Amino acid sequence: MSRWLALAPLAVLAALALLFGAYALHHDPKVEPRALVGKPRPELSLPSLDDGRPVALRDAAKGPVLINVFASWCAPCELEAPVLVALKRQGVRLVGVAYKDAPENTQAFLTRLGDPYAVRLVDRDGRAGIELGVTGVPETYLVGADGTILDKHSGPLTEDVAREMLAKVPR
Numbered sequence: 001m002s003r004w005l006a007l008a009p010l011a012v013l014a015a016l017a018l019l020f021g022a023y024a025l026h027h028d029p030k031v032e033p034r035a036l037v038g039k040p041r042p043e044l045s046l047p048s049l050d051d052g053r054p055v056a057l058r059d060a061a062k063g064p065v066l067i068n069v070f071a072s073w074c075a076p077c078e079l080e081a082p083v084l085v086a087l088k089r090q091g092v093r094l095v096g097v098a099y100k101d102a103p104e105n106t107q108a109f110l111t112r113l114g115d116p117y118a119v120r121l122v123d124r125d126g127r128a129g130i131e132l133g134v135t136g137v138p139e140t141y142l143v144g145a146d147g148t149i150l151d152k153h154s155g156p157l158t159e160d161v162a163r164e165m166l167a168k169v170p171r
Contacts, residue, residue: 035133036141036149041067042131049096049103049120057095057128060119063143064169065093068117068157069129071101072109074137080156084116087162095119099137100126142168 036042044057061067068084070077088094096117098106103122110120123129132141135154142151142165150168153161 034152037152039149040147041141041143041149042128044128044131046097046121046123046128049098049106049122052122055119055121057121058147060121061095061143061147063145063147064166065095065143066162066165067095067097067132067141067143069097069099069123069132069134069137069139069141071099071137072105073101076156077109077138078113080138080158081113081116083157083159083162085114086159088116088118092162092166093118095121097121097123097128097132099123099129099134140165142166144169 041057041061045054046057047053048055057067066087068080070080084094094117096110096119098120100123101109103124106120106122110117121128126134132139133152138154138156140153140157140162141149144150151165153165
């Protein structure tokens with residue numbers, strides 16, 4: 001019995017080492033989800049979902065505007081779709097960036113749930129997502145009139161979150 005008690009601290013230490021090791025493998029300390037807030041929107045050019053022609057984000061996302069990164073394969077994106085459609089009806093300008101999605105799937109998604117976007121862009125390979133600091137979809141960025149990213153929300157947009165974000169637009 002005393003032998004097992006002597007091994008107990010070693011077992012606890014081994015368990016803690018496994019726990020911290022697993023955390024370190026899945027946690028990147030360099031990832032800053034809100035790194036672009038307060039900075040200019042990235043200078044990107046993406047193909048239009050409509051005709052495939054390149055569109056500069058600076059031209060598409062003249063603020064104030066919400067840039068919404070979404071995908072047809074994203075279940076939470078379906079949850080936020082009615083909120084985005086309601087924002088469009090209220091006169092909020094939205095730019096959609098289809099992230100790692102086939103254009104035909106994106107178009108079917110928008111046809112089925114409603115298309116709230118003034119401009120629809122395609123980020124097929126996810127490179128623009130890297131520039132924007134996307135950590136998952138959906139994500140929404142508020143861009144001010146001067147092109148500065150004023151806020152970022154990760155996860156499905158709700159009416160309350162949208163109201164809080166839009167309140168950050170200088171009057």
